[in-house]
Amino acid sequence: MNETLKDLLGRRSCRAYKSDPIPEEILDKILEAGTYAPTGMGKQSPIMIAVTDKETRDCLSRMNAAVMGANGDPFYGAPVVIVVLADKSIGTYLYDGSLVMGNLMSAANALGLGSCWIHRAKEEFASEEGKALLRSIGIEGDYEGIGHCILGYPDGECRPAAPRKANYVYRV
16 A cells, blocks of 8 residues: 555554653654645645643643643643644634644654644633743744644554444545
8 A cells, every 4th residue: 555545544643652752853854744734825824833841841731631621631641742823814724724733643653653633722822821822932923723733652552443434425
């Protein structure tokens, strides 16, 4: 089978990670794949924040858990979090950011890493704490959080693929 199709069909959401760091050259390749996601009219509305600093990662985890009213780690111990945000002034921003998330997860799988899309970035970065975090790293503008792509080496097996539902595809 074609390697690209194999990677797309084999990607799974992982929910348990080792604490081992991801080598910078691997993270760079994943981030580059994110920059090549298609965007509406090529406007490239998304931005990515690659978080490897444990203190910032743990702050994001706490903020994300608070949105759910929980105390656990919604990032499942993953050592890297890539936050995807997109410029709300671009009409396709939500789709653009979603495509970036897909590219990140597919690239991670192709390079032997686990990944998972963690929601609640919208709520996190609409908060005053989230806006202050963005300002502290020099990001200004009207951005909406699209998602968190957590990355790491899986600690055990990722969930197997669920059977595909009936009537997923219609042909005309």
